Amino acid sequence: MELQEFITNFANQFEETDSSVFTKDTIFKDLDEWSSLIALSIIAMVDEEYGVALKGDDIRSANTIEDLFEIVKSKK
């Protein structure tokens, strides 16, 4: 799996935040639009695109998008 593709998939779950904001180092929980409902969209996206079941603790322990990418990669 590719990091760049993961970032794009991640950014697609947001409606208002401009896609240029998202990089591997983005601390996603600091984004204004971040919410528990976006978190569910991320979990659904990871399930659909990568076949990985993320836990709440996985989302909680990740700070950057790359952190989450690594978690998904390790569970694949």
Added chain:
Amino acid sequence: MAFLSIPNAAIAGISTCVPKQEEFCSEITLFSEEESSNFSKTTGVISRRVASPDICSSDLCYHAADKLLNNLQWDREEIECLVFVTQTPDYLLPATSPILQKRLGLSENCLALDISLGCSGYVYGLSVISSMLSHGNIKKGLLLAGDTISKTCSKNDKTTYPLFGDAGSATALEFQGGGNFLFNLKTDGSGSNVIKIEDGGFRNPTNYESFKEIKIDGGISRNKLQLILEGMDVFTFGISKAPASIKELSEHFELNLESVDYFIFHQANKFMNEKIRKKLNLPVEKVPYSIERFGNTSCATIPLTMVTEMKDKLENNRLFHIACGFGVGLSWGSVYFETNKIVVSDLVEI
């Protein structure tokens, strides 16, 4: 694998009861206007029915059952089996089913038991009562499933309070040659913490600390006698286990999903349920929802959806259904069954 094929039992009628008091998500002061609209858009919940302090789950089930028995014109003496599914019983003890047996005017020759399950409870309840009827010794039985989960939610917890509503149901079943229920039932207790009330049982008896409100996060404060819902974990569980459960059921029993008329899911939240529907490639018109007007009503969601969204169809047609319940336990199950022009009582409001 807990696959069960239970012959010679069928549903004769179904009924549900909700409190009159309706509460809209837009009125919840915990939310800003934007949060409230986002919440309704995502979860599907626009309003719920909320029980006043003097209405218990057993009251809702009693009124549903009383109406159904009158509509069916069943002789109450003939009912020899009562199963009550709830996680909000009248008392710690005795079980609530004997109280309902007496109140409904059923005879002493009636076995009665409680089952403590939530979201999966209706499917599990059907498996227990159909098994009991299947032998042919007991000819008529009542499955009552209901909860007043709103009473367990902290009003300061935006993850639970706006989501849950209260409802009770009654399903009348009878011994009938040819009827057949097919089940796939599963359990994963490693997830027992994700939907939980910590104190008030015998592991952690109620103590002074139990009443102290604790701030968990923004918009989430509750005490230890109130419901915890780890939304992300439940979501991951639901979108993986529910579709898998139905796939396993259809593969094991060689069912053609295209010939199933309705897929009646536990109404968890619409976002999750839509993911499940899409994973199974089910058309929208085969997957009814009642969550908009009633919220997540725990073990009552499946019969409530049947009564409020499918009444005419159930009364006038022979139909094939798959129902799937999933949640607290963690516990989940799916069932394939047929209904043939059953009695469906009008929704009771108290």
